[in-house]
Amino acid sequence: MGELLRQTWTIARKDLLLEFRSRTAIVSAVVFTALVLTVFNFGRDPTAVSALDLAPSILWVTFTFAAMLGLNRAFQLELENQALEGLLISPLDRRSLYWGKLLANLAFVAVVEAVGLPLFVLFFNVPVGRVLLPLLAVMALATLGFVAVGTLFSAMVVRTRFAELMLPVLLLPFLLLPLTYAVQATARLLADRPLSEVAGWLRLLAAYDIVFFAVASWLFPYTVDE
């Protein structure tokens, strides 16, 4: 297990280092998030719909799209110079490859969300201070669900035609469910409902994460092996 985790860290570190040195993907994803939030502002009539009513949807639709953008990148960068083959012939457990990619993707999406949340608060004047901790828990659980499935699928779509379009087509039906849970939980949090009303949605999110993390860890080797 220690060896697996060490390999996982090596992969994640490699991806993060690559990203940190170029910063192309992360900067584009952050700008994209800010733009989507801006589009949402002009996509509603502020006199008819109050920002608070729309806030959970805005937040989660933005995060879903931002996550998808990051996920496309994960295996795309391994296509250059057949880097993926290099990874596969190295003495690396396939599960570590998945976990490493998952970890790097999580970090990527977390950075995007860390910028997106304050922007969201600023643009839509939604007070989140009182519910910040539970909101972060919802964000963490939903993001883990998104990324667990997304990392598995992004490994498959890189070797298909129209990879950029294929990922959303395959992934969105899987994201709708955690998205629904997250929107329900966020709506209750922002409406100052008691935490007990949110706990059920958090449990569902956690169950989704555990199940799909386990399924994806099992299935991932089949998507990369020759």
Next chain:
Amino acid sequence: MTMAQKGRWLVVTGLVLLGGVYVRALAFTPVERFQGPAQKIFYVHVPAAVTTELAVILLGLAGVFYLFLKDPRLDRFAESSAEVGTVFASIVLTTGPIWGKPIWGTWWTWDARLTSTLFLFFLLVGYQVLRGAVPDGSLRARYSAVLGICAVVLVGFIHLSVYLFPTLHPQPIVLKPSKPSLPGEMLLTLLLSFGVFLLLYVGFVMQRYAIATRRAESFHG
């Protein structure tokens, strides 16, 4: 007789029997007290929905077995089941609104049950889009198996979630913990219709499977 011919006969028999089920449903089964004649669509809608779910579950099972056995026949079956499942899902999504308009006053609502059928439809379509985008046969089979298994897991989750949301949709009346709560004649018509849809599913899958086999043969020469 080849498999395609057997499948064709099963489908023809199924369609004739479906006509029979409808004669029984319209002429010999009582009219529902509140919904009137609109309720007759129930005998297509419910069996089609159950068959769609069956198609997806078999698709996932075929995927699991494929990953262990690497038998291309399982992949061909999964491909056929997905395509036939899409047809049945389309039947559910067409008959639902036709019933919904007179009874609910709207073609569509974002009710959990309706949404979950739409999910199934999207999953099945996505599955076929993926198949179309992978040129290599064994890679396609492996990817399809992975997606099929994920789809079944997701369907399980959707079923759990459906009960958490308030719903306009009628509750299950046959498959539930207590006894079926509909008159015997209606139940019998429904069960006959289930049988017919099962027959149609098998017939369609056999024909589709025969096409997949032909394609594989022509590909390998």
